[in-house]
Amino acid sequence: MTARVRALETILSEKGLIDPAAIDEIVDTYQNKIGPQNGAKVVARAWSDERFDAWLRKDATAAIASLGYTGRQGEHMRAVHNTPDTHNLVVCTLCSCYPWSVLGLPPVWYKSPPYRSRAVSDPRGVLSEFGVALDPHVNIRVWDSTAELRYLVVPMRPEGTDGLSEEALAGLVSRDAMIGTGLAGRAP
Amino acid sequence: MNGPHDLGGQMDFGPIAPEQDEPVFHGEWEKKALGLTLCAGALGLWNIDKSRHARECLHPADYYSSSYYEIWVKALEDLLLNHGCVDRDELEAGRSLRKTSITNSPLAANNVASLLAAGGPCDRPTTAEARFSVGDHVRMKNIHPAGHTRLPRYVRGRAGVIEEIAGTYVLPDDNAHGRGENPQWLYRVVFDGRELWGPDADPTLSVSVDAWESYIEPV
DSSP states (O other), rough: HHHHHHHHHHHHHHSSSSOOOHHHHHHHHIIIIISHHHHHHHHHHHHOOHHHHHHHHHOHHHHHHHHOOOOOTTTTTEEEEESEEEEEEEOOSSSSSHHHHHOOOOOOOHSSSSHHHHHTTOHHHHHTTOOOOOOOOOOEEEOOOOOEEEEEEEEEOOOTTTTTTTHHHHHHOOOOHHHTSSSSOOOO | OTTTTTTTOOOOOOOOOOOTTOOOOSSSSHHHHHHHHHHHHTSSSOHHHHHHHHHTTTTTHHHHOOOOOHHEEEEEEEEHHHHHEEEHHHHHHSSOOOOOOOOOOOOOOEEEEEEEEHOOOOOOOOOOSSOOOOTTTEEEEOOOOOOOOOOGGTTTTEEEEEEEEEEEOOOHHHTTTOOOOOOEEEEEEEEEEHHHHHHSTTTEEEEEEEEEEEEEEEE
């Protein structure tokens, strides 16, 4: 693949159809600027600020944009909140749709056949592979991202975190918790 | 199309095996695969639906034996060939052998931030009234189009309930084939797990898809 990709870059550069510096800029954006730290800040704000949380439930795209997170693969956002009764899990069975603006680029497993095939038919089995065991009575809702809506799971706020700052709360929110293959971390 | 990409409900692909502390990229070529795909897309010669269709048109054996960035690279080669950006002998030579007639400007590095921040919203106005309402019981059509569609096989013919009227969006089935954007109402439809997977399914499971109006019929 290295040679094949180098050939493409060379040909397109020589023809003036791409600027290699733009590739570096794109890579830098997703390696250093946009990632799950964005989504964690959204969740921490929702946990800390009832008005923000109400806005997030009503118009996630605008509420998330107010924190500065907009753009590619986050144009049409929905926030889905876990409750004691319902756990949410996000998948794209048809390709790799993922909310880039808040989570960055998807991990390999999210784009691969084992997860994409089984998330909709055996989510408890899938969750067990991530070390997550839900109570048997908890309902599981799987969101298959088949259109341009992008889903962010808002995990339940862990107990014992009442006094924590937003920054400390964000530190408890993993990428997997915002996909639904994990839960928020425990209070320190 | 009933292609290799339509994975919901398939079996025996093995464990998910999440990688601990996974890096954003596994090697330099993955960085280039992402950057080239976005830069080539920014030429404006094709749209996101055409890109997705190019990926799902890979031969199933090729699709299943490729990583996702490999799928992207292979589909990008096909898109570039089909749109006259490169020729096959150039891919083999690894260099440009002739000038291009394409005059579209390349994406400049100093425009990357604004391009990514703007994204590519797919909602479009339409004068049509929404045919369905929240709470309506509906059935997904049992259709098997030969071209691009975003109606997964596992919900075709299955009954569900409209949960949200999500707005009006570009219809991928047309947009992927140059037939125009033809926006339609988009709905979220929720299915009981047993409707999809039979009586032995997890009784706590429900699954939703986002479906364009032409995928849906009244019960």
